[in-house]
Amino acid sequence: MVFLSLSFWREAGGAMNVNYLSVAPELILTVAVVLLLMIDVQWKPGYRWWGIAAALGFAGAIAASVMQWVGHRGEDAAEYFRGMIATDGFSAFAGILIFPIAAMALMTAWPLVRSLGRRGAEFVVLVMIAAAGAHLMAAASNLVMLFIALEVFSISLYVLAGFTRARADADEAALKYFLLGALASAIFLYGIALVFAATGTTSITGIATFLGNELLFRPGILLAGIALLVVGLGFKVSAAPFHVWAPDVYQGAPGGVTGFLAASAKIAGFAAAARVLTVALDARIEDWAPAIGVIAAVSIVVGTLLAIAQTDLKRMLAYSSVAHAGFILTALVGGAAGVADMWFYVATYAVQVVAAFGVAAVVSGPQQGPAPLADYAGLSTRSPGLALALGLMMLAMGGIPLTAGFVGKAAVFSAALDADYLWLVVLALVAAVAGLFFYLRVVVLMYMQPAEGSGSVPVPLGARIVLVVAAVVTVLAGVVPWPLLRWLGEALPG
Amino acid sequence: MVELVLFVVFAAAALFGAVTMVWARNPVYSAMGLMLSMFSVAVFYVSNGAHFIAAVQVIIYAGAVMTLFLFVIMLIGVDKAETRTENLPLQRPAALGLIALFGAGVVVAGRSAWVTGRTVSPGSPIDGSIEEVGGELFNNWLLPFEITALLLIIAAAGAIALAFFRDDEEGDA
Secondary structure, three states, X not given: OHHHOOOOXXXXXXXXXXXXXXXXXXXXXXXXXXXXXXXXXXXXXXXXXXHHHHHHHHHHHHHHHHHHHHHHOOOOOEEEOOOOEEEOHHXXXXXXXXXXXXXXXXXXXXXXXXXXXXXHHHHHHHHHHHHHHHHHHHHEOEHHHHHHHHHHHHHHHHHHHOOOOOOHHHHHHHHHHHHHHHHHHHHHHHHHHHHHHHHOOOEHHHHHHHHHHOOOOOOHHHHHHHHHHHHHHHHHOOOOOOOOOHHHHHXXXXXXXXXXXXXXXXXXXXXXXXXXXXXXXXXXXXXXHHHHHHHHXXXXXXXXXXXXXXXXXXXXXXXXXXXXXXXXXXXHOOHHHHHHHHHHHHHHHHHHHHHHHHHHHHHOOOOOOOOEHHHHOOHHHHOXXXXXXXXHHHHHHHOOOOOHHHHHHHHHHHHHHHOOOXXXXXXXXXXXXXXXXXXXXXXXXXXXXXXXXXXXXXXXXXXXHHHHHHHHHHHHHHHOOHHHHHHHOOOOOO | XXXXXXXXXXXXXXXHHHHXXXXXXXXXXXXXXXXXXXXXXXXXXXXXXXXXXXXXXXHHHHHHHHHHHHHHHHHHOOOOOOOOOOOOOOHHHHHHHHHHHHHHHHHHHHHOOOOOOOOOOOOOOXXXXXXXXXXXXXXXXXXXXXXXXXXXXXXXHHHHHHHOOOHHHOOOO
């Protein structure tokens, strides 16, 4: 490992501490991306080669994240590149989570990649770059670095959302996502500028030190900056009232992409939120925790109520994702104490949502367009495997015991209770029970309604693997959650 | 004193340019208004000692980007006047209300002395030279600078993917 951690050109300001291991996942993915593009241009080897390049890139990135995890779990953050990147259990766990999720999403989207013709290479490339950006968001320890990582992640997703331009709703989804996302990025950037004005630094640990040592008598600029940062991150994780883009985008984008979009945006957005709020702004928890609590409550109520009224599976999942953003935010009102609970919910929800959109992608055919609920009537007789997988994911999202969703909800509620947010927990419990209605409706539709069409839905191998893996993870994390919970105690930002 | 006069003149010019950009019916006037606004901002950079940024502002924004805008406007057609009918009935009153709210916020913010963080020691002169910018960029901000390379890959791949789309292209390669 020593030969990789070069530290060159020392000068008055201290060492550069360039450490390639700290950005190894990004480096490996970028090398894979460049190789894929160049070899594709030169020899046109087709989609099999894209799959090999993506598999190698993701395998390398996962391996690098595991190495970081082994070396840094449970320790204080080590900062590299002049404090731009923090390597700790938090960023390593984010990598261990993001890269497999991205690979799973790519596998469910594979029929789409093949149907895209020559443009499929760009699709694979954008998924890989988005995953790298998502991991950078979790690892960034400077607000400027965080912003650039956020843009790398978001801009790839804007393009991915509009990839199937043959469908008008995909075009609409991409444009809406782009315009509102650009606005949210601008708000986030303004927040960074105001926090910089108030504290004199953009370094996350630097802000924490400044706020810990200085007493600001009139913290107006700082508070405005915090508010704008929360709005910007709230948009990314689709928390209400910054969620209006989510339903159209989730419905319009191809199913495989939507799964990735929903899962990775939650992982990266909440990782960034946890690091900014509980590390940089920890001294100001009295200011932001009530705001987070209100946003959580609004998200849970709005998401649950609107999900009940939906007739399209992808749209319903979009509103349910708003509600889940609220549940996850519930953990953050406790500050640093809730980060491990947040991780558990985010990790298990990411697996569930990738699998659920994977089923939607399979049922709606290679173009992976809209998914009206009527298509799912009697699915259990046509394709028992698909029905079983989707049913399990619905139960998990609803929070039925013996699934990961139940443990996740219990974890975030206990975090909020420890922080004395009883009203929020009561509200969330009521909403969780109400939410069972629309999750169980899908199950009833699949198992107790007569099938409309006949003939089973062919399930590609990639989607099959993803569904089996997701089902195993969801049940395992629900029945024996303790190992995962113990590991997550070492995945805290330092 | 010179600085104050410069500020007043070019702040007025920047505001005038910005308002023109939004208000003008002819898109070419809008582009010219934007150019005026950008030039005025470049003057502020000079008066703050950031000569390199000022040069970049003039060359890239007031030069290259504006040429691109004018090119697009010419391609689309200059004679297409904008219709100002609103589809959303409450949009204008709501906008006026929000402007008033924003103005009130600015007034409140401007009247009170906000305590901000560290201040730059007045003794150190600000040097916006290329050496200074380069030193910062390749020392403190090396990693963000390198990561912007990823953004360029996204731009290239995304432009190809979205622009090369044709209806007849769909299907197995």
